[in-house]
Amino acid sequence: MSFVTAENVFQSYGNRPILERVNLAVDEGAFVSIVGASGCGKSTFLRLLLAQEQPTRGEIRIAGAPPAAEPGLDRGVVFQKYSVFPHMSVRDNIIAGESFRTVTGVFRGAQKAAARERAQATLARIGLDHVADHYPATLSGGMQQRLAIGQALAAKPRILLLDEPFGALDPGTRLSMHDFLTELRRETAMTVFMVTHDLEEGFKLGDRVLVFDKPRWDPTEPDAFGATITYDFDARDGGIPFQRSEEHTYVRRPA
Amino acid sequence: MGMRLINRQPGVALKTALTILPFLVAFIAYWIGSEIRLAENPSDKLLPSPARIAATAERLFTEPDRRSDRILLWHDTGASLMRLALGVGISAVLATLVGLLIGLLPHMRATLAGFVAVLSMIPPLAILPILFIVFGLGELSKVVLIIVGILPFLIRDLSQRVLDIPREMIVKAETLGASSLVIALRVALPQLLPRLIQSVRLSLGPAWLFLIAAEAIASEVGLGYRIFLVRRFLAMDVILTYVLWITLLAFLMDLALRTLSRKAFPWTEASL
Ligand SMILES: Nc1ncnc2c1ncn2[C@@H]1O[C@H](COP(=O)(O)OP(=O)(O)O)[C@@H](O)[C@H]1O
Ligand SMILES: [Mg+2]
Numbered sequence: 001m002s003f004v005t006a007e008n009v010f011q012s013y014g015n016r017p018i019l020e021r022v023n024l025a026v027d028e029g030a031f032v033s034i035v036g037a038s039g040c041g042k043s044t045f046l047r048l049l050l051a052q053e054q055p056t057r058g059e060i061r062i063a064g065a066p067p068a069a070e071p072g073l074d075r076g077v078v079f080q081k082y083s084v085f086p087h088m089s090v091r092d093n094i095i096a097g098e099s100f101r102t103v104t105g106v107f108r109g110a111q112k113a114a115a116r117e118r119a120q121a122t123l124a125r126i127g128l129d130h131v132a133d134h135y136p137a138t139l140s141g142g143m144q145q146r147l148a149i150g151q152a153l154a155a156k157p158r159i160l161l162l163d164e165p166f167g168a169l170d171p172g173t174r175l176s177m178h179d180f181l182t183e184l185r186r187e188t189a190m191t192v193f194m195v196t197h198d199l200e201e202g203f204k205l206g207d208r209v210l211v212f213d214k215p216r217w218d219p220t221e222p223d224a225f226g227a228t229i230t231y232d233f234d235a236r237d238g239g240i241p242f243q244r245s246e247e248h249t250y251v252r253r254p255a
Numbered sequence: 256m257g258m259r260l261i262n263r264q265p266g267v268a269l270k271t272a273l274t275i276l277p278f279l280v281a282f283i284a285y286w287i288g289s290e291i292r293l294a295e296n297p298s299d300k301l302l303p304s305p306a307r308i309a310a311t312a313e314r315l316f317t318e319p320d321r322r323s324d325r326i327l328l329w330h331d332t333g334a335s336l337m338r339l340a341l342g343v344g345i346s347a348v349l350a351t352l353v354g355l356l357i358g359l360l361p362h363m364r365a366t367l368a369g370f371v372a373v374l375s376m377i378p379p380l381a382i383l384p385i386l387f388i389v390f391g392l393g394e395l396s397k398v399v400l401i402i403v404g405i406l407p408f409l410i411r412d413l414s415q416r417v418l419d420i421p422r423e424m425i426v427k428a429e430t431l432g433a434s435s436l437v438i439a440l441r442v443a444l445p446q447l448l449p450r451l452i453q454s455v456r457l458s459l460g461p462a463w464l465f466l467i468a469a470e471a472i473a474s475e476v477g478l479g480y481r482i483f484l485v486r487r488f489l490a491m492d493v494i495l496t497y498v499l500w501i502t503l504l505a506f507l508m509d510l511a512l513r514t515l516s517r518k519a520f521p522w523t524e525a526s527l
Contacts, residue, residue, distance in 0.1 A: 101432030
């Protein structure tokens with residue numbers, strides 16, 4: 001039984017189809033990269049995985065559970081921007097990963113002290129312990145995204161969703177973020193979906209690379225059809241592309 | 256060709272001088288006007304000389320009234336500031352609450368957003384007679400006028416600010432297991448407070464307007480009441496003293512709020 005399944009998923013806004021017939025089965029612990037042209041519906045698919053939106057047709061399930069109605073603790077997310085809380089210190093952002101689920105959203109007393117210690121350990125692991133008392137706006141873009149990932153992981157989600165998390169970073173920072181993410185994954189073996197517009201990044205980090213595209217195209221009416229998964233690559237073995245394409249690939253095989 | 260005007264910056268000394276200049280010009284213009292009128296008619300009351308205003312101000316600030324044995328200016332100031340603080344304070348608290356409800360809860364938004372938009376179209380002074388009839392001529396009607404005058408603006412401004420919070424941030428909180436209450440208290444409210452201070456700063460002008468209007472019409476004490484009382488005797492020196500005093504008070508309030516905003520919210524971009 002696959003861990004994450006999408007079954008015949010369609011999504012339209014008004015009468016404009018964005019996604020159509022998306023089928024997917026992902027094993028627990030897999031790292032799935034999602035690539036495709038800008039505006040083809042990658043973020044839309046991620047929002048569906050997140051349960052921020054409901055598909056117009058079809059179902060998405062995690063671990064066989066009924067489709068979720070809204071985002072929750074089982075799905076962590078990091079967006080390109082706005083993924084940390086600007087009014088909280090770096091440390092408090094990490095603590096929020098544990099405390100937001102409580103009735104008041106904050107810890108007190110012994111609980112607070114314990115959470116502080118765990119946060120300190122997390123910060124040391126993600127290399128932000130020296131800026132624990134700073135506010136996010138004083139951090140570099142790379143540090144902010146590391147914080148966002150650390151915060152998401154502090155909540156211990158079952159899957160982690162990343163929407164172009166490194167899209168706004170400079171190339172050098174991006175490389176060190178790749179190492180950071182690879183390391184974290186070795187430790188946690190979490191199931192990850194990452195949208196990226198950088199094909200190389202997708203193959204480097206992913207076990208699998210999904211390409212979203214429109215399989216049908218009407219030149220007189222470009223919006224007539226939605227996108228789906230047109231390629232599904234096995235990207236293991238050092239991320240050498242086009243190495244083995246999976247048997248059940250939806251449409252064409254790579255030449 | 257010289258440098259573009261938009262790129263020319265005044266130096267520190269020049270900038271200070273330029274800041275002072277319009278004040279100085281206004282003062283000198285008044286002084287000259289006053290001199291001319293007083294030269295024609297020494298008992299002219301319309302433009303009292305600066306020296307005369309200074310003397311009046313000193314008397315008003317220090318000498319008690321013969322009948323009541325109170326220094327009326329301080330008495331008026333206390334009464335007016337109390338009304339202003341109550342009106343603005345109550346409005347700020349209500350607007351924060353309603354702004355959060357409208358901004359976060361779609362059902363509340365559907366229910367209240369249109370209603371508040373229409374309410375904000377009512378000219379507050381037009382319903383002042385109704386307030387006097389309903390709440391009497393005492394303190395309540397004056398405080399209510401300030402609230403009626405600035406609350407709709409504050410609610411619209413703050414609810415919009417809540418709506419402006421990036422959806423990503425709300426969704427992030429949801430994925431950390433936050434309830435609607437936790438999102439309101441730990442995400443939306445802290446980000447709303449700096450904006451609340453800005454909005455209150457903007458609404459202080461209208462608040463003063465409504466306060467003075469209400470005091471002018473029905474009151475026994477207050478800055479606006481005094482100005483309209485002495486108008487009958489053409490006591491321009493008293494009126495001008497009060498006007499300058501009100502201006503100074505308004506300026507100090509604005510300064511205090513600006514300082515508070517910088518000190519209390521060290522995380523906002525502006526204060527980094
Ligand atoms: N809430 C929405 N309402 C209407 N159209 C939307 C909405 N969200 C996205 N779209 C449209 O759907 C298309 C796909 O968007 P998106 O998933 O963000 O693309 P990508 O992430 O692949 O660049 C775009 O044309 C976008 O304008
Ligand atoms: Mg996108």
